[in-house]
Amino acid sequence: MNLPRGQKPFVVGLAGLGTVGGGLVRLLEENAELTRLRAGRDIVVKRILVRDAAKAREVSPPADAELTTDAAALTDDPEIDALAELIGGIDQARALIDRALDKGKHVVTANKALLAEDGLALFKKAENNNLVLRCEAAVAGAIPIVQTMKESLTGNRVTSLLGILNGTSNYILSEMTTGNLDFDTALKQAQELGYAEADPSLDIDGHDAAHKLILLIRLAHGVDYPYATLPVSGIRGISVMDIRLAEEFGYHIKLIGRVREVADTRGGMSLEAGVFPALVHNRYLLARVNGVYNAIRVEANAAGSLFFHGRGAGALPTAGAALSDLVAAARGAPADNTGFARPDLPQAAVLPWEDGRSSFYVRLTVRDRPGVLRDLAGAMAAEEISVAQMIQKSGEGGIVPLVFMTHETTTRAMNKSLERMRDAGLLTEPAVCHRVL
Amino acid sequence: MNLPRGQKPFVVGLAGLGTVGGGLVRLLEENAELTRLRAGRDIVVKRILVRDAAKAREVSPPADAELTTDAAALTDDPEIDALAELIGGIDQARALIDRALDKGKHVVTANKALLAEDGLALFKKAENNNLVLRCEAAVAGAIPIVQTMKESLTGNRVTSLLGILNGTSNYILSEMTTGNLDFDTALKQAQELGYAEADPSLDIDGHDAAHKLILLIRLAHGVDYPYATLPVSGIRGISVMDIRLAEEFGYHIKLIGRVREVADTRGGMSLEAGVFPALVHNRYLLARVNGVYNAIRVEANAAGSLFFHGRGAGALPTAGAALSDLVAAARGAPADNTGFARPDLPQAAVLPWEDGRSSFYVRLTVRDRPGVLRDLAGAMAAEEISVAQMIQKSGEGGIVPLVFMTHETTTRAMNKSLERMRDAGLLTEPAVCHRVL
Numbered sequence: 001m002n003l004p005r006g007q008k009p010f011v012v013g014l015a016g017l018g019t020v021g022g023g024l025v026r027l028l029e030e031n032a033e034l035t036r037l038r039a040g041r042d043i044v045v046k047r048i049l050v051r052d053a054a055k056a057r058e059v060s061p062p063a064d065a066e067l068t069t070d071a072a073a074l075t076d077d078p079e080i081d082a083l084a085e086l087i088g089g090i091d092q093a094r095a096l097i098d099r100a101l102d103k104g105k106h107v108v109t110a111n112k113a114l115l116a117e118d119g120l121a122l123f124k125k126a127e128n129n130n131l132v133l134r135c136e137a138a139v140a141g142a143i144p145i146v147q148t149m150k151e152s153l154t155g156n157r158v159t160s161l162l163g164i165l166n167g168t169s170n171y172i173l174s175e176m177t178t179g180n181l182d183f184d185t186a187l188k189q190a191q192e193l194g195y196a197e198a199d200p201s202l203d204i205d206g207h208d209a210a211h212k213l214i215l216l217i218r219l220a221h222g223v224d225y226p227y228a229t230l231p232v233s234g235i236r237g238i239s240v241m242d243i244r245l246a247e248e249f250g251y252h253i254k255l256i257g258r259v260r261e262v263a264d265t266r267g268g269m270s271l272e273a274g275v276f277p278a279l280v281h282n283r284y285l286l287a288r289v290n291g292v293y294n295a296i297r298v299e300a301n302a303a304g305s306l307f308f309h310g311r312g313a314g315a316l317p318t319a320g321a322a323l324s325d326l327v328a329a330a331r332g333a334p335a336d337n338t339g340f341a342r343p344d345l346p347q348a349a350v351l352p353w354e355d356g357r358s359s360f361y362v363r364l365t366v367r368d369r370p371g372v373l374r375d376l377a378g379a380m381a382a383e384e385i386s387v388a389q390m391i392q393k394s395g396e397g398g399i400v401p402l403v404f405m406t407h408e409t410t411t412r413a414m415n416k417s418l419e420r421m422r423d424a425g426l427l428t429e430p431a432v433c434h435r436v437l
Numbered sequence: 438m439n440l441p442r443g444q445k446p447f448v449v450g451l452a453g454l455g456t457v458g459g460g461l462v463r464l465l466e467e468n469a470e471l472t473r474l475r476a477g478r479d480i481v482v483k484r485i486l487v488r489d490a491a492k493a494r495e496v497s498p499p500a501d502a503e504l505t506t507d508a509a510a511l512t513d514d515p516e517i518d519a520l521a522e523l524i525g526g527i528d529q530a531r532a533l534i535d536r537a538l539d540k541g542k543h544v545v546t547a548n549k550a551l552l553a554e555d556g557l558a559l560f561k562k563a564e565n566n567n568l569v570l571r572c573e574a575a576v577a578g579a580i581p582i583v584q585t586m587k588e589s590l591t592g593n594r595v596t597s598l599l600g601i602l603n604g605t606s607n608y609i610l611s612e613m614t615t616g617n618l619d620f621d622t623a624l625k626q627a628q629e630l631g632y633a634e635a636d637p638s639l640d641i642d643g644h645d646a647a648h649k650l651i652l653l654i655r656l657a658h659g660v661d662y663p664y665a666t667l668p669v670s671g672i673r674g675i676s677v678m679d680i681r682l683a684e685e686f687g688y689h690i691k692l693i694g695r696v697r698e699v700a701d702t703r704g705g706m707s708l709e710a711g712v713f714p715a716l717v718h719n720r721y722l723l724a725r726v727n728g729v730y731n732a733i734r735v736e737a738n739a740a741g742s743l744f745f746h747g748r749g750a751g752a753l754p755t756a757g758a759a760l761s762d763l764v765a766a767a768r769g770a771p772a773d774n775t776g777f778a779r780p781d782l783p784q785a786a787v788l789p790w791e792d793g794r795s796s797f798y799v800r801l802t803v804r805d806r807p808g809v810l811r812d813l814a815g816a817m818a819a820e821e822i823s824v825a826q827m828i829q830k831s832g833e834g835g836i837v838p839l840v841f842m843t844h845e846t847t848t849r850a851m852n853k854s855l856e857r858m859r860d861a862g863l864l865t866e867p868a869v870c871h872r873v874l
Contacts (some may be wrong), residue, residue: 001751027739031594037659040778073561136589142740144589151588151770152581154475155760157468203733222474302464302757303579307746309722320739323592331778333588336768341477408456 006237009042010014010330010412013074014065014245015049015096015106016086020110020137022059024084029062035323043323049074049087049096063134075099082106082132082329084322094122101133108325110137110318113202116211117227120345126337133337134325139212140165140294142317144324149219156300158220160260162437163296164289165212165275167201167312168196169235171172176250177243183236191430193412195292195313205234206275208254213257220259220298223339223348231274231353238277242363242432245403249361249389251279252287256437260299262299262351270351278435279361285309286437354412359388359436362404362414364421365429368395372426376402379420383413399428405436429436446479447767449785450542451502452486452533453523457547457574458715459496460756461521472760474765477543480760486511486524486533511538519543519569519766521759527551531559538562538570545762547574547755553648554664556780561775570716570774577602577731580747581761586656587776593737595657597697599874600733602649602712604749605640606672606692607632612726614680614689620673632729632750642671643712650694654710657696657735657778660785668711668790672674677712679800679869682840686733686826687796688716689724693874697736697846699788707788715872716798722746723874748862791849796873799841799851801858802866805832809863813839817858820850836865842873 014021028035028043036042045065053067056433061067068074074083075096083100085093085107091134093114097107098121107126109115115135126133136146140163149158160209166171176187190196201207210232217225246253254276258350264270280287285307289295294312299305311317338345366372373392380387389405406414418431451458462557465472465480472480482502490504496659498504505511511520512533520537522530524542531552534544538559546552552559552572573583575602601607605627612623624641627633639645643735647669654662672692683690693715713834717724726732731749736742748754775782803809810829817824826842843851855868 024740027592030738031592034594035591037777037779142743143744144585147589148581148585151765152761153757154472154764155464155468155757155762231546285725288722288725300579300757301467302460302760304748304751304754306579306581307459307744309744309746313740314741316739317741320590320592320630320737323739324589325592327591328588331773332771334769340474341768342474402562 007041010326011079011081012043012081012083012084012326013047013049013077013392014045014084015074016088017057017059017061018086019315020318020322021086023315024086024322025059025062027316027319027323028340031323035327039327041330043326043330047077054130062207071096071099074104075105076290082108082326084326085109085111086322088113090117094118097122098125100172101129101131104129104131106132108134108322108328108329110135110322112138112208112211116214120224121246123337124344126335130329130335132329132333132335134328135215135348136243136325137213137318137321140296141167141310141312141314142320143294143296145216145296145308145394146219147353149216150336153298153300153303154339156302158298158300159257160299161216161220161296162258164254164286164294165209165257165312166203166255167292168200169209170289170294170312171292172204173235173238173253173255176238180240182240183238185358204234205247209255209257209275210418212257213273217259217271217348218272218345219339221348222338222342222345223271224345225271225273225348225350225407229350231276233276235277235434241436245363245391246279246361248391249405250282251436252282253277253434254280254286254289256280256432262350264349270349272351272356274353276435278437291318294405306324336378354415356411358411359408360414361434361436362406363432364402364427365399366402366426367428368398368400375424375426376421379424379426380406380417382420383409383417384433385409385413385417446481447476447483448516448518449480449521449763450484450486450514450517450519451482451521451523452511453525454485454487454494454496454498455523456752457755457759458523460752461523461759462496462498464760465755466754468760472764474824476764478767480763480767483517483612484510484514486555508536512540512542516704517542519545519763521763522546522548522868523759525550527554531555534559535562536565538568541566543569543765543766545571545759547572547759549575549648549652551735553651556798557661560774561781562774563772567772569766569770569772571765572652573627573762573855574755574758576652577733578604578747578749578751579757580731580733580745581758582653582745583656584668587773590735590737590740593739595735595737597736598653598657598695598733599695601691601731602646602694603640603692603724604729604731605637606646607749608632609641610672610675610728612692612693613675613677617677619677620675637707641673643669646692646694646712648697650710650712654696654708654785655782656776658708658785659707659775659779659782660708661782662708662710662785662787666787672714672715674869679699682800682828683716685828686842687719688873689719690714690724690871691717691723693717701786701788705786707786709788709793711790713872715874717874735871790848791852793848794845795848796845797843797851798871798873799843800835800869801839801864803839803863804865805835805837812861812863813858816863817854819844819857820846820854822846822854
């Protein structure tokens with residue numbers, strides 16, 4: 001690949017001049033010389049789609065770029081080679097990308113929600129039109145996991161992938177752990193620092209991690225796992241008490257997104273996937289991921305265990321990922337957008353959530369009376385759950401917390417056992433139950 | 438990218454049926470279906486170059502593959518699409534790859550020594566012939582750092598890259614740390630387990646890590662750093678005493694390969710690069726990399742800090758990387774082999790090793806007499822080195838060890854100061870001096 005002399009620049013239409021869009025504009029300038037050496041040509045922004053062209057902005061757009069409120073000025077301009085979609089949201093972003101692909105533009109996007117909930121049709125259109133549709137910036141910020149799954153691990157069968165995929169939740173859990181803050185205080189602090197939105201539910205209820213997990217499932221397994229059917233729970237229920245108790249057993253509580261292959265009852269392999277808070281043992285690097293960092297652990301049949309760690313969000317880390325995608329498009333990278341040569345991704349064979357096996361952390365609040373431990377143990381034994389470790393704490397007013405760490409069992413057995421306890425009137429508060437990795 | 442029906446297989450000539458070659462044969466069979474889905478076609482081995490076709494082997498070659506001792510049967514067969522060079526060594530491997538590129542074959546190799554010492558001409562030939570020359574398996578085993586540098590981090594300027602690049606050395610240091618073994622015993626154990634060669638110098642003297650670092654410098658900075666001029670020191674000098682003393686300060690000793698950008702005296706940027714044992718603080722993930730694992734930390738201007746961790750060697754981890762490269766070639770990946778669009782890589786601007794700045798760990802063995810501390814401190818003050826921490830241990834027979842942790846200074850000042858001590862007859866043994874990260 002010789003450095004072409006006088007080759008025409010690669011022309012970008014940028015949609016969105018917010019955090020990531022602004023970061024991209026800054027990087028294109030700061031790294032211009034290096035980008036030219038990498039891509040063999042200049043990458044320039046010709047036009048930027050904004051909601052209000054007159055608004056004062058922190059980031060000044062490039063001198064030669066024109067602000068517009070007209071989407072067609074990006075998608076329909078024959079001079080524009082690629083759309084960088086950094087506006088987020090679903091409907092407008094979908095229309096924009098769809099139109100850009102119709103008009104023969106490559107597309108780079110950070111929009112995990114759109115791609116997870118409704119991305120298959122866009123990937124199919126990109127494929128049919130032989131266009132690049134890249135989304136490195138959509139998953140785990142600066143960690144280059146998308147291209148790694150698509151290209152670097154193709155010699156492997158991925159047997160499991162799990163990670164800390166949401167920086168906001170990880171920041172809150174880290175602050176609860178090290179700063180001893182309760183959930184509400186830690187959330188408020190995250191909001192003040194700009195790590196959490198005014199409406200934080202996308203992050204703390206696990207939906208953002210779920211979007212990313214859906215994309216990772218496609219990349220790792222080449223199948224479509226419908227977003228609406230993915231089991232998702234977030235971190236609202238986590239208390240400082242559980243964080244402290246987990247520490248006593250040697251664990252940190254993390255919000256985990258995981259997919260793994262599990263032999264199913266039909267003799268095949270199904271995928272067990274979900275987003276959930278879990279206890280991660282200190283001996284794992286994953287337990288040491290703090291603040292707004294993300295991390296991903298991949299288990300694969302040739303590579304063994306791989307671990308990736310980096311910033312999960314932020315203007316420059318995310319913009320850097322988007323710029324790398326633009327460099328690839330400018331270089332003329334082939335449109336192998338899914339990493340699989342299938343015309344359509346087949347549906348994932350999904351293991352029912354209740355069939356999934358795990359060890360569990362169970363915190364029970366009970367009245368301190370003779371026989372209560374026997375009754376609790378009986379409710380677990382009735383579902384063939386065996387206990388690995390137990391702590392009883394002193395309580396107040398005759399109410400005591402009891403913590404069990406179980407051996408591996410199914411979610412179904414665990415739930416049934418908790419139901420038995422509840423039905424027998426043993427619990428004075430709802431049980432707290434988390435998976436243990 | 439549709440799955441082509443009846444498309445002809447991608448035909449590989451495999452050179453070498455040792456550890457990695459055998460692993461590749463096994464993976465091609467084990468992952469055959471997945472490979473087909475990834476590449477859109479079958480990948481088959483037609484012919485395998487071995488030294489002795491009659492020799493009994495642990496790995497049985499694929500049923501359709503023919504063993505040969507004739508290199509031309511691989512390079513000159515028009516049916517063969519790609520050469521997988523897994524024989525190692527320099528001369529024969531170079532001739533093989535060179536001929537394969539002449540004959541229009543793509544090349545996949547794990548040969549870091551060849552590529553580092555003499556790879557530029559091969560990359561140039563591949564580029565001129567528009568052929569893929571890939572080497573993911575050459576650096577850090579299963580960690581996909583080559584493709585990451587070439588494609589995923591192109592939106593970044595890499596300001597520093599450092600890592601644990603040699604699993605054998607890391608295994609020995611880990612065993613010395615956790616098992617309290619001395620160097621010779623740990624080395625012997627590594628040899629018995631097959632982690633170290635009968636002649637271990639390539640690993641323990643830092644040359645293997647140096648080969649990998651040279652390749653990483655090219656990928657990160659797009660420049661040629663001549664292998665022969667890279668400062669390299671290994672782990673032969675490391676004693677259990679220094680490992681224990683480092684622990685007291687909160688550090689682990691690791692064999693590190695590092696390159697970083699440093700502002701030079703001419704107002705430009707030079708590269709400071711080398712392989713050396715160093716003290717790594719426990720707070721870094723890098724300090725927790727144990728056994729035969731490798732890890733790499735990249736600092737980049739958009740991404741911030743990225744960390745990669747995985748198996749540094751072994752049949753399947755390395756073969757998986759080679760297979761991913763074959764899948765890329767089978768997909769028709771473009772020949773952007775260096776990650777830079779330059780026709781020739783320019784020479785690196787190299788910071789003289791003595792100008793490099795660092796904190797240092799210095800262990801001095803002295804006669805315990807009044808004024809010795811004053812004299813040692815004077816030798817450091819004379820070079821404007823200031824001391825951050827110090828430990829004095831009780832010794833035997835009036836000989837005591839003293840350990841200093843210095844503030845940042847240059848290697849030149851540190852060496853001069855040690856020279857002053859030696860010239861003044863203060864030291865009863867040679868000083869031990871390591872960098873602190």
